[in-house]
Amino acid sequence: DIVMTQSPLSLPVTPGEPASISCRSSQTLLRDSNGYNYLDWYLQRPGQSPQLLIYLGSHRASGVPDRFSGSGSGTDFTLKISSVEAEDVGVYFCMQTLQTPFTFGPGTRVDIK
Amino acid sequence: QVQLVQSGADVKQPGASVKVSCRVSGHILLELSIHWVRQAPGKGFEWMGGFDPDHGETLYAERFQGRVTLTEDTSTETAYMELGSLTHDDTAVYYCATGFRASTDHYWGQGTVITVSS
Numbered sequence: 001d002i003v004m005t006q007s008p009l010s011l012p013v014t015p016g017e018p019a020s021i022s023c024r025s026s027q028t029l030l031r032d033s034n035g036y037n038y039l040d041w042y043l044q045r046p047g048q049s050p051q052l053l054i055y056l057g058s059h060r061a062s063g064v065p066d067r068f069s070g071s072g073s074g075t076d077f078t079l080k081i082s083s084v085e086a087e088d089v090g091v092y093f094c095m096q097t098l099q100t101p102f103t104f105g106p107g108t109r110v111d112i113k
Numbered sequence: 114q115v116q117l118v119q120s121g122a123d124v125k126q127p128g129a130s131v132k133v134s135c136r137v138s139g140h141i142l143l144e145l146s147i148h149w150v151r152q153a154p155g156k157g158f159e160w161m162g163g164f165d166p167d168h169g170e171t172l173y174a175e176r177f178q179g180r181v182t183l184t185e186d187t188s189t190e191t192a193y194m195e196l197g198s199l200t201h202d203d204t205a206v207y208y209c210a211t212g213f214r215a216s217t218d219h220y221w222g223q224g225t226v227i228t229v230s231s
């Protein structure tokens with residue numbers, strides 16, 4: 001199985017400041033045949049279902065504010081928030097869908113300082 | 114507006130089976146690939162299985178093989194996940210979700226709490 005790791009696991013943030021979360025996979029998530037990285041980013045707010053932020057490595061999901069961006073390729077990926085807002089608190093996790101079983105990172109808890 | 118509406122919470126005894134439903138509204142079930150994911154208390158997410166449209170088959174995580182069955186009833190636009198031989202370790206929130214490996218149709222159900230307790 002592909003193992004997903006994230007860092008940091010906890011991230012206190014200041015509203016208006018940028019934030020960044022790293023996700024690494026034990027195997028490449030790049031499919032050479034189509035050039036896509038099969039890596040998604042989600043935010044789970046307290047008491048809610050996960051919300052997709054970024055799919056296939058760098059594509060912002062419908063309705064997601066443009067302060068969220070995803071980058072990286074192969075085994076190293078980054079989610080960036082250009083300017084954190086109070087509503088961004090929650091647990092962020094990455095997920096690989098290149099091969100089954102799909103696997104998830106442990107999550108990064110983001111809260112306001 | 115597309116919604117995945119799941120059945121309510123349930124309590125089961127060890128050894129029993131549970132069947133969770135996921136009703137699709139605002140879309141056609143046949144056009145979606147439903148997957149099931151669970152989150153145990155204090156633990157991360159775990160993919161259980163889902164439909165692979167590229168090969169037209171249902172895939173299961175090996176660790177659940179033989180214990181989980183995913184089905185769909187297109188007449189009621191409802192997908193089902195049945196998990197058997199329950200143990201306390203199966204206590205979790207179970208989600209149906211769509212849009213994995215896709216550029217569109219990314220939706221999650223509200224989650225169903227399943228508690229296994231004697």
